Amino acid sequence: MSKPSVVASPGFTLLEIIMTLVLFGIVAVIAASYFSAGITRTDIPVKQLQTDASLQLVLENMISDQQKKFPGDLNGFNGALGTPGQVQSTYGSGSSYVVTDQRFVCPESNTFVTNTSAYQFLxxxxxxxxxxxxxxxxxxxxNSANVNCNIPGSD
Incomplete structure (x- = not known):
């Protein structure tokens, strides 16, 4: 009689399965820590783009209002802009903004003047x-060509 040959079972041992799971766990932890910083910061550029777009819309609304309602009257338009430093939504179409500076510019001397007599540029x-x-x-x-740069009180 011949001795039967021992055939190895075609499966994996418990030790091989445990080692594979441990290895996949280590790789998953490394991958999660590497990609998590990038995933959590993806909203920053989107919010910045939304802020820039809303500011652009406010400015476009201001330009349109100035051209339609105040084409030759920057003094009137300056008053319609509101008080600098206060939160406003007049031109924001739902979003708020702050006018931080509004000054009349004297184009000949390149100075900023506070007197509204030089009202060609705002x-x-x-x-x-x-x-x-x-x-x-x-x-x-x-549209007015009235420019007077020799105004007392220039900044």
């Missing part, structure tokens, strides 16, 4: 909120 700067570092500026121009 520089307006807006921000999404008071403490934000993001801002957007625009130089509004009037």
């Amino acid at each position: 520089l307006v700067t807006i921000k999404p909120e008071v403490n934000s570092g993001v801002s957007l500026s625009y130089l509004f121009s009037s």
